[in-house]
Amino acid sequence: MRQSFFFLLICLAVTMTAQGFFSPSVNSPDIAKDGTVTFKVKAPGADTVRLIIDSRLDTLMKRQGNETWSITLRDLEPDLYMYYYVIDGMKVLDNDNAHTLRDVKSVMNTFVLDPNGDCPMAVHDVPHGEIRAVWYDSPTLGAKRRMMIYLPPNYEQSRQRYPVFYLLHGSGGDETVWLEQGRTAQILDNLIASGAAEPMIVVMPNGNVDEQAVSDLSALGNVQPTFAHKNWMDGTFEQSFNDIMTWVDNNYRTRAAKRYRAIGGLSMGGYHSLYISANQPEDFAYVGLFSPAISRMDQGKCKIYDDFEAKLVAQFKQRPKLYWLGIGKDDFLYKDNAEFRKLLDKNRLRYTYHESGAGHEWANWRDYLVIFVQQLFK
Amino acid sequence: MRQSFFFLLICLAVTMTAQGFFSPSVNSPDIAKDGTVTFKVKAPGADTVRLIIDSRLDTLMKRQGNETWSITLRDLEPDLYMYYYVIDGMKVLDNDNAHTLRDVKSVMNTFVLDPNGDCPMAVHDVPHGEIRAVWYDSPTLGAKRRMMIYLPPNYEQSRQRYPVFYLLHGSGGDETVWLEQGRTAQILDNLIASGAAEPMIVVMPNGNVDEQAVSDLSALGNVQPTFAHKNWMDGTFEQSFNDIMTWVDNNYRTRAAKRYRAIGGLSMGGYHSLYISANQPEDFAYVGLFSPAISRMDQGKCKIYDDFEAKLVAQFKQRPKLYWLGIGKDDFLYKDNAEFRKLLDKNRLRYTYHESGAGHEWANWRDYLVIFVQQLFK
Numbered sequence: 001m002r003q004s005f006f007f008l009l010i011c012l013a014v015t016m017t018a019q020g021f022f023s024p025s026v027n028s029p030d031i032a033k034d035g036t037v038t039f040k041v042k043a044p045g046a047d048t049v050r051l052i053i054d055s056r057l058d059t060l061m062k063r064q065g066n067e068t069w070s071i072t073l074r075d076l077e078p079d080l081y082m083y084y085y086v087i088d089g090m091k092v093l094d095n096d097n098a099h100t101l102r103d104v105k106s107v108m109n110t111f112v113l114d115p116n117g118d119c120p121m122a123v124h125d126v127p128h129g130e131i132r133a134v135w136y137d138s139p140t141l142g143a144k145r146r147m148m149i150y151l152p153p154n155y156e157q158s159r160q161r162y163p164v165f166y167l168l169h170g171s172g173g174d175e176t177v178w179l180e181q182g183r184t185a186q187i188l189d190n191l192i193a194s195g196a197a198e199p200m201i202v203v204m205p206n207g208n209v210d211e212q213a214v215s216d217l218s219a220l221g222n223v224q225p226t227f228a229h230k231n232w233m234d235g236t237f238e239q240s241f242n243d244i245m246t247w248v249d250n251n252y253r254t255r256a257a258k259r260y261r262a263i264g265g266l267s268m269g270g271y272h273s274l275y276i277s278a279n280q281p282e283d284f285a286y287v288g289l290f291s292p293a294i295s296r297m298d299q300g301k302c303k304i305y306d307d308f309e310a311k312l313v314a315q316f317k318q319r320p321k322l323y324w325l326g327i328g329k330d331d332f333l334y335k336d337n338a339e340f341r342k343l344l345d346k347n348r349l350r351y352t353y354h355e356s357g358a359g360h361e362w363a364n365w366r367d368y369l370v371i372f373v374q375q376l377f378k
Numbered sequence: 379m380r381q382s383f384f385f386l387l388i389c390l391a392v393t394m395t396a397q398g399f400f401s402p403s404v405n406s407p408d409i410a411k412d413g414t415v416t417f418k419v420k421a422p423g424a425d426t427v428r429l430i431i432d433s434r435l436d437t438l439m440k441r442q443g444n445e446t447w448s449i450t451l452r453d454l455e456p457d458l459y460m461y462y463y464v465i466d467g468m469k470v471l472d473n474d475n476a477h478t479l480r481d482v483k484s485v486m487n488t489f490v491l492d493p494n495g496d497c498p499m500a501v502h503d504v505p506h507g508e509i510r511a512v513w514y515d516s517p518t519l520g521a522k523r524r525m526m527i528y529l530p531p532n533y534e535q536s537r538q539r540y541p542v543f544y545l546l547h548g549s550g551g552d553e554t555v556w557l558e559q560g561r562t563a564q565i566l567d568n569l570i571a572s573g574a575a576e577p578m579i580v581v582m583p584n585g586n587v588d589e590q591a592v593s594d595l596s597a598l599g600n601v602q603p604t605f606a607h608k609n610w611m612d613g614t615f616e617q618s619f620n621d622i623m624t625w626v627d628n629n630y631r632t633r634a635a636k637r638y639r640a641i642g643g644l645s646m647g648g649y650h651s652l653y654i655s656a657n658q659p660e661d662f663a664y665v666g667l668f669s670p671a672i673s674r675m676d677q678g679k680c681k682i683y684d685d686f687e688a689k690l691v692a693q694f695k696q697r698p699k700l701y702w703l704g705i706g707k708d709d710f711l712y713k714d715n716a717e718f719r720k721l722l723d724k725n726r727l728r729y730t731y732h733e734s735g736a737g738h739e740w741a742n743w744r745d746y747l748v749i750f751v752q753q754l755f756k
Contacts, residue, residue: 031600045466087468088423095469098483098603099594105476107485111600125597128522133509134534144506156512156629216477219503222409222489225476251534 026068028096029083035115038072040064041094043087050086054108055361061085078119079363080183082108101180103362104172105225120370121183126193127153131185133175136247140240145206146213147244148175149252150185152192152199161253163377164201165286166244167369168265168272171293172227174214175206181362187370198377200262201252205244207265207272209236233268233293235302238275245283259321262376264288266365267333271295275304281315286376289325290368291360294336309343316349322375323351326368330359404446406474407461413493416450418442419472421465428464432486433739439463456497457741458561460486479558481740482550483603498748499561504571505531509563511553514625518618523584524591525622526553527630528563530570530577539631541755542579543664544622545747546643546650549671550605552592553584559740565748576755578640579630583622585643585650587614611646611671613680616653623661637699640754642666644743645711649673653682659693664754667703668746669738672714687721694727700753701729704746708737 026040039051039061049061049069061069082101085092093100094109101110114122132149152162167184169177178184184202191197206213208229215225231237249256263284265273270292277287300306316323327337344351354371356364404418417429417439427439427447439447460479463470471478472487479488492500510527530540545562547555556562562580569575584591586607593603609615627634641662643651648670655665678684694701705715722729732749734742 029600043468090421090465090470091473092468092470093485095484096602098480098485099600100478100480100485102476102478106473107471107476107478110594114599122599123595123597128513128524130513131511135506135508135531146506153513216488217501219501221492221500222407222477224474 025096028094029109029111031111031113033115035076035078035113036072036074037076037111037113038070039083039085039094040068040070040096041085041087041092042067043069043085043092046087048086048088051083052086053081053083054363055359056081056363076113077363078113078115078122080110080112080121080181080366082110082181082362084108102225103181104227120187120190121366122190123186124190124193126189128189129153129185129192130155131179134251136244138240138243140243141209141236143212146175146217147203147205148179149204149248150179150188150202151252152188152201154199155201155253159253160199161255162199162201163260163262164203164248164252164254165262165264165373165376166203166205166273168205168207168263168269170265170267170269171229171232172225173266173269174208174211174225175204176214178202178204181366182369183366184369187366188373191370191373197373200373200377201248201254203244203248207237207269208232209240233271235275235304237272238279238304239302241272241276241280258283259285260377262286262288264290264324264372265292266290266368267293267360275308277320278308278311278315279304281311281318281320285321287320287323288368288372290365290372291327291331291333292325292337292340293333294340309347312343312349313347316347323349324354324372324375325351326354326356326364326371328356328358328360328364330357331364332360403474406472407487407489409489409491411493413454413456413491414450414452415454415489415491416448417461417463417472418446418448418474419463419465419470420445421447421463421470424465426464426466429461430464431459431461432741433737434459434741454491455741456491456493456500458488458490458499458559458744460488460559460740462486480603481559482605498565498568499744500568501564502568502571504567506567507531507563507570508533509557512629514622516618516621518621519587519614521590524553524595525581525583526557527582527626528557528566528580529630530566530579532577533579533631537631538577539633540577540579541638541640542581542626542630542632543640543642543751543754544581544583544651546583546585546641546647548643548645548647549607549610550603551644551647552586552589552603553582554592556580556582559744560747561744562747565744566751569748569751575751578751578755579626579632581622581626585615585647586610587618611649613653613682615650616657616682617680619650619654619658636661637663638755640664640666642668642702642750643670644668644746645671645738653686655698656686656689656693657682659689659696659698663699665698665701666746666750668743668750669705669709669711670703670715670718671711672718687725690721690727691725694725701727702732702750702753703729704732704734704742704749706734706736706738706742708735709742710738 028040030038044067061071064070097109130151210230270289406418408416422445439449442448475487508529588608593601648667
């Protein structure tokens with residue numbers, strides 16, 4: 001009897017090997033306890049093998065024996081990493097690592113480095129919030145649209161009402177990206193568990209008004225993700241934002257008042273947050289602009305963008321509890337943001353400024369989220 | 379003013395190209411309106427390029443010009459497909475297609491073929507259900523564990539109670555796999571919209587008792603998905619199943635009675651469904667065994683498996699409304715399932731048998747799900 005059990009296992013293994021489930025493993029990435037990471041890939045006939053880690057590193061790997069190429073990296077910061085190989089000019093994933101993430105149209109391998117067990121992007125053994133993929137009605141856009149909701153641990157069991165943080169993605173993103181590359185659920189779980197952040201609902205809508213949902217859930221068929229969305233920064237999304245807030249307040253136990261509401265976003269989402277909060281100063285006590293795509297070219301395009309300076313002044317008269325701006329020194333939007341700071345300074349508007357290293361990238365946006373959410377609703 | 383807008387777009391494009399977001403596109407897979415699919419890949423120096431489509435096809439591609447390899451396939455069935463290339467022996471994904479799925483440890487590209495607009499696995503413009511990732515308490519296993527819940531369209535807004543279908547994965551799967559490869563949400567959305575299936579809650583737990591959640595949400599760090607789980611078919615999961623049912627009935631508007639409860643699963647999940655339903659005959663009016671891993675080697679391992687034949691007879695005395703068994707002609711478990719049918723026949727137990735083509739694979743399990751859910755709760 002026991003034999004047939006092993007037979008079943010063997011059959012499974014044979015079937016699955018035939019389907020490419022098992023390839024000979026080289027154990028990559030090999031993450032040592034001290035945080036040293038060794039990447040290995042088999043590429044017997046290759047001339048050059050490169051390792052690309054997000055926008056952080058592009059380096060040649062070394063041949064080791066006949067078949068394997070390898071490189072060991074030390075002193076990487078605790079964080080989430082995305083990487084791939086380029087073998088003789090062709091992008092190849094690490095077949096030893098089944099964990100991947102997509103950035104716009106590029107699929108990469110991923111791992112989380114957490115040598116000290118305290119990286120807020122890592123999964124820790126703490127109470128976990130719930131994640132919901134919901135469809136809401138947007139009468140303004142005439143569409144049912146998808147968004148992601150993070151509910152804090154114990155939401156289902158409690159009768160409490162919670163503050164709400166609206167968290168917006170950038171150009172090329174969608175409703176899933178803050179949970180995936182952004183690690184929003186892990187960051188919130190960890191910071192709520194340690195008491196560093198208040199329990200809150202996080203709402204992650206889709207800011208591309210020409211799509212109902214992430215590209216692989218499009219009813220149009222095999223649509224690929226893209227930067228090139230219609231009406232991406234022309235006021236349409238901002239004008240439809242109340243549909244989202246109404247739906248959230250109707251369907252969740254929210255504290256539906258300004259002091260319990262935050263809005264923030266990265267790049268295009270920072271731009272959206274800037275204009276939504278300036279046009280609805282009575283709605284948001286907290287505003288977070290993460291490398292915002294400020295370009296001040298939108299006057300006349302939509303009334304949302306008109307009289308911006310006057311709107312800003314009026315917004316600050318109503319005393320937001322926090323107006324937070326973060327950007328990296330190497331960001332291609334640095335200059336536009338410096339101009340924006342001048343505008344704020346000229347009008348003596350009080351904001352918090354955080355200047356980091358690096359550029360327009362997720363390593364910064366995850367950090368900004370960690371910093372920002374700790375200051376909310378206190 | 380308009381200029382700086384274009385400048386921003388160009389900067390974005392330059393940054394993203396440097397990060398590998400855009401590679402020169404060959405438009406692959408190119409899906410024509412009649413369902414013809416053309417795969418193309420650039421591999422200038424290659425000697426051989428193969429296309430592998432799940433377990434359905436393994437074929438050489440043809441060189442087209444200097445750089446590109448191509449193949450066109452006709453008469454593919456409407457369904458979800460998973461594929462990858464093998465270029466001179468190395469597995470490579472289609473960089474033109476950002477949509478991927480993971481099968482155990484193997485990441486592949488994916489697309490849905492729906493030439494007539496009626497494939498139940500495709501996203502159609504119908505009301506969509508809600509998907510929740512929740513953490514439940516399992517006192518039996520002494521752990522908080524993750525599971526996925528599908529709620530039918532309008533669940534949040536209605537006050538109705540709903541029947542529940544517990545849907546279990548196979549060895550190497552986890553709580554996410556029925557939603558991803560299984561297309562459960564799309565299948566339910568479409569069949570509920572057409573009236574072919576009753577609105578129902580679908581509960582997809584994790585049947586690997588040695589993990590709390592899918593491998594990339596493990597608190598143990600960088601764990602890879604695997605077939606090799608501890609206690610995979612030794613009765614532990616079956617004995618903890620009431621923790622799941624209790625949590626679901628406490629947290630959702632269920633109709634908590636036998637005639638409104640179904641259980642089903644594929645392979646290991648079929649085995650789990652077999653024994654859970656035989657041991658709890660008062661709980662399930664509907665049982666679905668999809669290519670179940672029946673091996674009848676478990677007597678003595680756990681009391682769950684003892685006196686199986688007597689339990690089966692007792693279960694059928696309580697008249698399940700449907701006892702459904704499906705398997706493919708080429709499945710390596712075909713013989714074991716034929717033996718099981720003999721056992722059912724010998725005892726004159728009435729079941730529905732569905733024999734399909736092909737083997738132990740997702741193309742069958744999606745079909746079985748489509749067939750099975752249409753017969754539930756009527």
